[in-house]
Structure formats: C-alpha cells, structure tokens
Amino acid sequence: MRIAILESIIMPAGHEVEFDRILVDELQKQGHKTCFYVPEYFPFKVDYGVDIEYLEGGEAVTYAGVGRLKKILLSILREKRRIAWFDAAYAKAKAGKCDAIIIPTATYRYLRTLCNSKLKHSPIPIYFVFHGINPQEKNNFIKQASKCLPYKNINLRIITLRNDFANSGLENLQLIMPPVFKPQNLIVEKDIKIVLPLKIGFFGQFRREKNLVFFLDAFVRAHFNIPVELIIQGATAKPEDAEAFVSYAKEYEKYKNIIFWHKNLIGADWQKALLGVDVIIMPYAAERYRYHWSAMLFNAIGFYKPVLISPEINPEVLFKYKIGATVQMDSEQKFTHQLEEFVNNFTNNIGQYRENLILANKYKR
DSSP states (O other): OEEEEEOOOOOSSSHHHHHHHHHHHHHHHTTOEEEEEEEETOOOSSOOSSEEEEEEEEEOOOOTTOOHHHHHHHHHHHHHHHHHHHHHHHHHHHTTSOSEEEEEEEOHHHHHHHHTSGGGGOSSOEEEEESOOOHHHHHHHHHHHHHTTTOTTEEEEEEOSSOOOTTSOOTTEEEEOOOOOOOSSSOOOOSOOOOSSEEEEEOSBOOGGGOHHHHHHHHHHOOOSSOEEEEEEOBOOSHHHHHHHHHHHHHTTTOTTEEEEOSOOOTHHHHHHHHTOSEEEEOOOOGGGGTSOOHHHHHHHHTTOOEEEOTTSOHHHHHHOOSEEEOOOSOHHHHHHHHHHHHHTHHHHHHHHHHHHHHHTTOOO
C-alpha cells in the first residue's frame, strides 16, 4: 500500500520526531511505500529517506516565542490553514495518489477541522493518532469524535495504557499500545553495566512544570555511597523556559557533578546521549501524565535504562515491570531519601532491572 503521513507540527526536537521515524520504519518493514504530506517549506529535523509532497494552503504555524494575544491570532490562522491542508490531502486521495493517510499527532481540534474540510469524504482510510486524552479534554473529544461517525473512512486511534472509553459508543475508535523507542543507528546493550560515576540523565523538552529545581536541590543534599554524575539536557520551545533553564545552569554551576546541556538532541546525538547514561529520571509530577503516555519512559525501555519516575507517569508500567522506582515529589526530604536509596542499592538491583526491561520491551496490555 501507499501510505502518506500528514505532518504539520513544527518540532524543535522531542518524541514527535522519533515517532514519525517509528511510523516510517514500521510501515516500510510491513512492505508499504511511505511518503510525507507536509505544508509548504516544512522544516524537517531529520531525513526519513522517503518522498515528500507539499500541500497547498500556506506554511506550518508555530507558537514558539509568541505572546498570549498573538497565539490566539495564530491559532485562528493555523485552523484556517489546516482546513486547506486537509482539502489538499483530500485532492490527492481522490486522485488515487495514496491508499491511506495517517495524521500522527492529533487533538480533538483536528476532528473539528476535519468536519469543516473535504477530507471527511475521503475515499481512502484516514487514521488520526492521539497521544492520550486528558479528563478535561474527554468531553470535547467525544463530541468531535461522534461527529465523525457518519464518515466511514475516518478512523481514530488513541495511544494509551488505559481504557477510558469503554462506554463511549465510538465505533470509529480503537485504543493502541505505546510504541517502544529503540536506537536506530547504534547498538543497545541489554546488559546493565556501570562504570563509575553512575550517570543519571534528565532528558527531553524542558518545561518549568518538570520540577527541575526541586530535583536539583534534592540531588545536592543527597548522600551517595558511590560517585554520581547528573546530566540535564533541555530542549526549550518557549523563551520563558529557555530563560529558566539558563538560570538553573548558572545557579548550580559550582557543582562539578551536575552538567547542563541546553540544546536539542536529534537522531544519532539523541541516541548517544541516552545510551551514555545508566539511569533516566523523570520527576515531572504532572497529573496529565496519567493519561498521556510518556515517550521518555518508552525511550528508557527501548534503550534498556532503569528509571526513576513520578508515580503519575504511566503507573501501569512500573506496576507490571520492576524497571526502576517511583519518587514522591511532595516532600524534598522524602524525595532525597528515595534518591539515596535508589542509587545506593542500584548495583544490588541490576539483575532485576535487566530481567524486567527485557520483559517490558515485549509489553502487552
């Protein structure tokens, strides 16, 4: 089959870039011919090695670095352009240029756009992929998803470890398991071996909600029985987040075992960074992570790295597989103690982590 991936999100880095790669790799592995449908002048971060076709309707719209008022105006422009992109994709589908279209990172707003576009009448299957639905979004999602029911080629897929839609009556909806992110260019070592200092990595797109200061203060106060190094990488999309990250780096520069990387990591650089640490920590403590699968957690699984995570992050995973430990973020003293306990007992638990990471790579609901 000829399958098009309709991508319109400008990404500085992050899991969307790798998620598109997973889609391309898996589709090609299954024997499908894959291409991208993107807005004009779309700035790809990596070369996926497939054909690219540009959609009429204007360039992709980004909110990076804009204020609240401009964001409102840009959201109106983005909606208008998205309708045009969907109409252009419909024209390609009607002309027989592909056999299916995947929209890889959707929200309920995309379904509203769909219903205002020609694409709802697509003669070929269209797959909208959602990376989780928060309780606050659920009613809006069900409302828009219900409007899509008359259009039999519109298919909705939510990546989740939960089942929050058992009684929704949405026949066009299926729940699917999160993918495990694996190194593409480098070989992963399934054996967990450490060469001191033990390296703990904090990776991904940095937002202030990720409780970095809380974690840094606990790390500084902790007493470890082995040398430990902390690597903090942050890709920032908003000016306020960038300013916060730079200020944290300056404030903690006196600690020689804390290293800050204020940069995007993409492709081989991202893979080298993850493979270069012994533990990945995710002390995010945001309730939305119960409902949105954590790409960072599934990176850790695919790279065979034990984790330290907030209990809100996909609790189903650690409940089933002992691949690390949860840390409480409501008390710095408690968090510091849990951090110490994890590090000081790490060597004793290596066998358990290795065994469970192998099992987690075969995760099934």
